[in-house]
Amino acid sequence: MSQLKVVLVGLGTRGRHWARVIAENPRARLIAGVDPSADSVSILREKLPMLDFPVLTFNEALALQPDLVVLSTPPSVHLEQITACAERGLPVLCEKPLALDFDTARACVEVAEKAGVLLGIGMNFRYLETTRAAREIIQGGRLGQVGFGRINYWRYRDGKRPLLNKYPLTMEQPMLLEQSIHHLDLARFIYGVEVKKLWARTTNPPWSMYRSDATVAAWLLFENRFELQYFGTWMGTNSKNEFQWRTDGSAGMLFQRDIFRGLEYWKAGAAEPEEIELAPQEDFVDDTRGLFDDFLKAVRGEPSTYPSGRDHLKTMVLTLGCAESSRQERMIDLLEYGRQLGMES
Numbered sequence: 001m002s003q004l005k006v007v008l009v010g011l012g013t014r015g016r017h018w019a020r021v022i023a024e025n026p027r028a029r030l031i032a033g034v035d036p037s038a039d040s041v042s043i044l045r046e047k048l049p050m051l052d053f054p055v056l057t058f059n060e061a062l063a064l065q066p067d068l069v070v071l072s073t074p075p076s077v078h079l080e081q082i083t084a085c086a087e088r089g090l091p092v093l094c095e096k097p098l099a100l101d102f103d104t105a106r107a108c109v110e111v112a113e114k115a116g117v118l119l120g121i122g123m124n125f126r127y128l129e130t131t132r133a134a135r136e137i138i139q140g141g142r143l144g145q146v147g148f149g150r151i152n153y154w155r156y157r158d159g160k161r162p163l164l165n166k167y168p169l170t171m172e173q174p175m176l177l178e179q180s181i182h183h184l185d186l187a188r189f190i191y192g193v194e195v196k197k198l199w200a201r202t203t204n205p206p207w208s209m210y211r212s213d214a215t216v217a218a219w220l221l222f223e224n225r226f227e228l229q230y231f232g233t234w235m236g237t238n239s240k241n242e243f244q245w246r247t248d249g250s251a252g253m254l255f256q257r258d259i260f261r262g263l264e265y266w267k268a269g270a271a272e273p274e275e276i277e278l279a280p281q282e283d284f285v286d287d288t289r290g291l292f293d294d295f296l297k298a299v300r301g302e303p304s305t306y307p308s309g310r311d312h313l314k315t316m317v318l319t320l321g322c323a324e325s326s327r328q329e330r331m332i333d334l335l336e337y338g339r340q341l342g343m344e345s
């Protein structure tokens with residue numbers, strides 16, 4: 001089977017996952033990487049010595065006529081890079097968040113659509129075993145009518161740690177746009193329903209190393225009257241990290257103990273849970289493999305459910321809606337907020 005030629009742009013922390021995922025995929029060939037940072041390139045060479053691909057400038061790499069481009073660069077440069085790829089008719093798989101504001105994110109989607117190129121988004125958490133199983137259980141009706149739920153994400157993220165991206169230290173809404181965006185996207189994906197209204201508050205604890213808000217609390221009201229409470233922070237006081245996601249319905253309850261593993265189903269009234277069997281996955285790698293495989297299918301014209309740029313705009317409205325609700329100190333109607341941003345329903 002012929003391999004699709006891939007250029008990887010951005011060889012930092014996330015780019016190192018991508019380099020492995022692309023290079024190890026039998027349906028793809030990593031023909032070049034792009035990154036102006038000598039540090040990022042030398043760390044990649046040191047950590048992944050078995051990967052032997054040239055590092056070129058962006059224009060040199062695109063001149064090799066790849067079949068697709070993976071963008072693992074900071075959000076501030078995505079529009080410029082997607083535009084350059086679209087001009088050459090190249091499909092793009094771009095890391096989240098697509099952009100830091102809605103207008104720029106929409107411009108990314110429109111430039112790709114106008115050029116008729118595919119644009120996929122790095123929503124790799126949709127490809128976790130936990131996500132797939134939870135979605136099947138909930139949408140398959142094993143919880144009956146879902147009523148309420150809660151996501152709790154408690155983390156001490158040392159943003160100054162070597163080998164971790166540094167721009168979140170100074171960006172606006174780092175927790176919301178870098179991290180909560182995954183959780184909010186997962187809620188849309190797992191429940192299969194959109195949020196109608198939300199109330200949120202974003203704050204920054206006095207001890208925070210982040211310039212802008214590192215904590216997000218939200219109350220999400222879905223179209224089917226399901227309600228989800230969300231709490232996420234990067235500034236827990238110590239390294240005791242926590243993740244729990246619980247959903248209660250008329251026929252049962254689902255409890256996830258960790259982002260990457262650990263899912264229990266409790267039938268209504270049961271004294272013991274049923275442990276859901278999940279295949280082992282390497283964190284951030286196997287889920288990214290799932291996403292990449294799915295996007296390759298789309299590029300080849302095969303059936304695919306990859307997270308598209310157009311779909312990501314809905315997750316962006318939800319994510320930015322949390323910041324807006326906090327700013328206005330009131331509950332907001334998401335459809336109305338989306339319309340204000342220029343989102344077509």
Ligand SMILES: NC(=O)C1=CN([C@@H]2O[C@H](COP(=O)(O)OP(=O)(O)OC[C@H]3O[C@@H](n4cnc5c(N)ncnc54)[C@H](OP(=O)(O)O)[C@@H]3O)[C@@H](O)[C@H]2O)C=CC1
Pocket residue numbers: 009010011012013014015034035036037040058072073074075077095096097122123124163164165166167178284
């Ligand atoms: N889906 C997921 O699970 C994850 C997604 N991410 C996302 O991936 C993206 C990258 O994050 P991450 O790898 O952590 O960030 P890093 O800062 O670690 O790496 C980004 C790299 O891109 C380089 N870069 C900057 N501008 C350009 C450019 N114009 N062309 C080519 N390279 C450029 C940077 O160089 P320099 O340092 O000189 O700026 C750096 O080497 C972000 O959007 C982030 O949110 C991150 C982690 C996990």
Ligand SMILES: O=C1CO[C@H](CO)[C@@H](O)[C@@H]1O
Pocket residue numbers: 157165168178179182
């Ligand atoms: O900096 C980060 C960017 O986003 C990742 C998830 O996509 C985080 O896990 C990470 O801490």
